[in-house]
Amino acid sequence: MRSFTYTGLPARVVFGSGTLAALPQEMERLGCRRALVLSTAEQAAHAREIAARLEKRAAGVFAGAVMHTPIEVSERAVTLALEIGADCTIALGGGSTIGLGKAIALRTDLPQICIPTTYAGSEMTPILGETAGGLKTTQRSDKILPEAVIYDVDLTLTLPPALSATSGINAIAHAVEALYAQDRNPVISLMAEAGAAALARALPRIVDSPGDSESRADALYGAWLCGACLGAVGMALHHKLCHVLGGTFNLPHAETHTIVLPHALAYNAPAAPEAVAALSRALGADDPARALFDLAGCLGAKRALRDIGMPQDGIERACDIALKNPYWNPRPIERAGIAALIARAWAGEPPVTDASCIDPSGGFPPEFGKIDAPTKNRIDPSGGFPPEFGKIDAPNKGP
Numbered sequence: 001m002r003s004f005t006y007t008g009l010p011a012r013v014v015f016g017s018g019t020l021a022a023l024p025q026e027m028e029r030l031g032c033r034r035a036l037v038l039s040t041a042e043q044a045a046h047a048r049e050i051a052a053r054l055e056k057r058a059a060g061v062f063a064g065a066v067m068h069t070p071i072e073v074s075e076r077a078v079t080l081a082l083e084i085g086a087d088c089t090i091a092l093g094g095g096s097t098i099g100l101g102k103a104i105a106l107r108t109d110l111p112q113i114c115i116p117t118t119y120a121g122s123e124m125t126p127i128l129g130e131t132a133g134g135l136k137t138t139q140r141s142d143k144i145l146p147e148a149v150i151y152d153v154d155l156t157l158t159l160p161p162a163l164s165a166t167s168g169i170n171a172i173a174h175a176v177e178a179l180y181a182q183d184r185n186p187v188i189s190l191m192a193e194a195g196a197a198a199l200a201r202a203l204p205r206i207v208d209s210p211g212d213s214e215s216r217a218d219a220l221y222g223a224w225l226c227g228a229c230l231g232a233v234g235m236a237l238h239h240k241l242c243h244v245l246g247g248t249f250n251l252p253h254a255e256t257h258t259i260v261l262p263h264a265l266a267y268n269a270p271a272a273p274e275a276v277a278a279l280s281r282a283l284g285a286d287d288p289a290r291a292l293f294d295l296a297g298c299l300g301a302k303r304a305l306r307d308i309g310m311p312q313d314g315i316e317r318a319c320d321i322a323l324k325n326p327y328w329n330p331r332p333i334e335r336a337g338i339a340a341l342i343a344r345a346w347a348g349e350p351p352v353t354d355a356s357c358i359d360p361s362g363g364f365p366p367e368f369g370k371i372d373a374p375t376k377n378r379i380d381p382s383g384g385f386p387p388e389f390g391k392i393d394a395p396n397k398g399p
């Protein structure tokens with residue numbers, strides 16, 4: 001028997017097809033009458049359509065959400081929200097738009113209704129990553145967690161297949177790391193296994209037939225579960241590497257996750273037998289790291305960091321940054337192994353599980369799973385490690 005602690009995050013989820021119609025009721029439930037509708041420029045037309053349908057319940061539209069939540073954009077949106085007397089935000093879109101809604105909530109306490117249209121999962125987390133002066137810092141606060149989430153499968157039908165594939169594997173990454181998290185618990189592990197299975201099942205069908213609403217429903221359901229995992233337990237090596245690589249070389253978020261995930265899992269697999277067993281069941285394969293690499297291939301996703309803009313001489317640099325600050329990981333962070341992992345991901349080679357670190361007696365060398373690094377110190381104001389990968393236990397100060 002293993003002891004555990006489980007904390008449920010308050011979340012209200014409305015899931016289905018045509019659920020966008022529940023928006024006025026959800027506003028009413030929160031006691032809100034004047035919403036500011038948020039989106040990216042690409043989804044502006046849809047945001048305006050929703051505002052028009054809300055009639056006098058919509059106070060305005062801000063269609064300026066962009067990747068990485070720059071604070072200048074958030075401040076412009078806050079100014080508009082205050083000018084028009086908005087009493088809630090409605091974020092229509094992926095992680096970028098939902099991030100903007102969170103940044104507004106942090107500064108104003110305005111309630112948030114999220115309508116996610118990708119699989120990134122931000123709507124289920126109390127985490128916000130913001131960029132100021134080119135530096136991304138991440139924080140966790142109850143103020144950031146959205147009050148209501150409307151998942152409408154119909155709105156995901158337009159998500160292009162390539163983006164669906166990488167966004168879906170980005171979601172699976174939350175499940176993978178939740179399964180070997182330091183603070184994992186049986187409830188979150190159930191969600192992680194079911195979430196990974198739903199996405200792995202749905203994504204190939206979506207790429208073949210993007211309008212298949214059954215598969216879209218499966219994927220969105222999986223994305224919800226995986227997002228809840230990200231919100232509930234701390235992340236480790238994979239999320240940290242993606243953050244370092246994305247931040248250092250300005251690589252695209254979901255594609256970076258897709259490429260790194262098989263390699264990070266292969267690295268951790270020898271020290272995470274329970275996670276490997278759960279993922280083997282979820283993916284229907286003995287070697288889940290290889291299965292994720294094959295899944296990315298079958299979805300037509302890029303599998304090499306060099307193909308998304310990372311220079312070869314960045315391998316050592318990324319390794320230096322990834323080793324700079326201590327953080328918890330099921331397997332100790334060893335330079336040679338991390339350098340080999342990044343080099344393989346750069347070249348697009350299949351993942352290699354390092355069998356040499358498996359104890360021939362069938363157990364694991366005693367250093368595995370050892371908690372030898374502090375789990376705090378996860379915000380590095382110097383920019384070394386934006387800590388989206390881990391929980392921040394310290395009280396949040398806000399910007």
Ligand code: NAD
Binds near residue numbers: 125
């Ligand atoms: P995104 O929100 O940047 O969306 C990518 C593009 O796809 C945008 O142009 C968007 O308008 C468009 N799009 C979204 N849904 C669409 C649809 N259904 N049809 C057509 N186009 C659509 O991408 P993302 O991957 O969802 O989010 C990435 C960002 O979210 C990153 O900045 C990441 O750090 C953040 N994130 C944060 C958390 C958290 O918990 N704080 C979790 C996951 C991701």
